[in-house]
Amino acid sequence: MTVKKLSPEELLGLNKFVVDEEEPHIVLDKTVCARCQEKPCLYVCPAVLYTLKEGEMNFDYAGCLECGTCRVVCKDKGIIKWTYPRGTFGIAFRYG
């Protein structure tokens, strides 16, 4: 194996997640996001889970590393719910 640049998908693919299919722990109000000029979440999320799809903010909570950076930078409060995943769900770091 040689070291190379890895895409966000490849990086997340290395991790162990127990995805809570029933309950997203982060929820957006996309109408607020549409009005947000800066959209800092597009840049700060280490997992790159915030993306624009046909101009609309798109978010996938499945690969969330639970760092909380989006919550800190979301000034227009498009993130209407930010909690930790329910107990035992979410990322499970094996090294940390």
Added chain:
Amino acid sequence: MSADEKFDAVIIGAGPAGAACAYVLAKAGKSVLLVERGASAGSKNVTGGRLYTYALELVEPGLYQQAPLERKVVREQIMMLGQNSAVTMDYVDYSFGEGVPQSYSVLRAPFDEWFAGQAEEQGAMVAPGIVVDELIEADGKIVGIKAGDDEICATVVIAADGVNSLIAQKAGLRQDIAGHNVGVGAKEIIELPEKVIEDRFSLQAGEGAARVLIGCSGSVLGGGFLYTNKDSISLGVVLNPEDLARQHSKIHEILQTLKMHPAIYPLIKDGTTAEYGAHLVPEVGYHAMPKRLYRAGLVLVGDAAGLVVNSGTILRGIDLAIVSGVAAAQAILQQADESQIGPAYVQQLEQLSLMATMKLYANFHELMSNRRLISVYPAMANDLMKTLFAVDGGLPERMDKAMFKVLKKHVTIGQLIADGWKGFKAI
């Protein structure tokens, strides 16, 4: 757990602060519940990182010898990266770490699980897989926690729930986190054979290197780190999230570019990335700590209390977390009067030199927010080295003139003096 059961202490978060607190309290015979949202302690945590073992000595002398630590750090390195070059300061002292200070590289998943297990052996009840939703308040005092349908009462609740302390916010001790008060960290664990790591970093078996990286983030405020673990390398960056957004830079891309830097790549080549982690770091230190670290029935410890120090060369968080956990435990043990636990905790933090340490480094963050420090000076250091070492057979310029030319290319003399003065004042 029955509803009428009341613990002497409920601790939210089984990181180093929570586990240290639980250990000391349980050992003294108190009934302690240590609640952790991960399926196991450590499974939600990420570190740079290293641990200064004096802190574990406070919990129990000799305890660190059993801990799953990675390598004893004997090489301290500062690396300033240029476009295609690097200047590295490498300090090695073979008597360093014989006593204190000792530090070891550490991985949090195994370490935290071990530490919580040690607290459990002392008699603490460890409950993983539980997210605390709310605090229970009565007559202005915190009297317990709510997790799902469970309500658990306690004489004192200890918020050891980390940098994103939702509990501290719910208790009104913290505001929403401001973007400039934290750094976002991203790191890869890159696996390599033990012997390869030792050869690449000039280490004997069991020895480790810790490296601070400057100039690795383009012009985004922040820096990088590299720690040698037993059979892996922790390579990461910690960056200012507001600055990332402002410059439309993505943190994972900066880390990927760093991996391929000609001065970094040879250290990790043929390695295999085993994990990608991210976490927030309380960056500012003393000035961003909550004004009050307690209220009736609740104390804040570790990252929840903003206890991180970054002096530019030394980064401390885990040790301060452990010290604060011990301080909280001692305050609880000493105070029969519940209302005095908070003030006693702050007094303990003073006695253990933790507050004084936070104050000592209070102005370092502002110093390191100087954009020139992260982009201009590393480039300048690299240029200066080129001047010293490049030979092309022609008549070299006089050394003083050549050096002055490099300086002028990067900064004005005014800037140099101003930055020097600011630096002097901050330390």
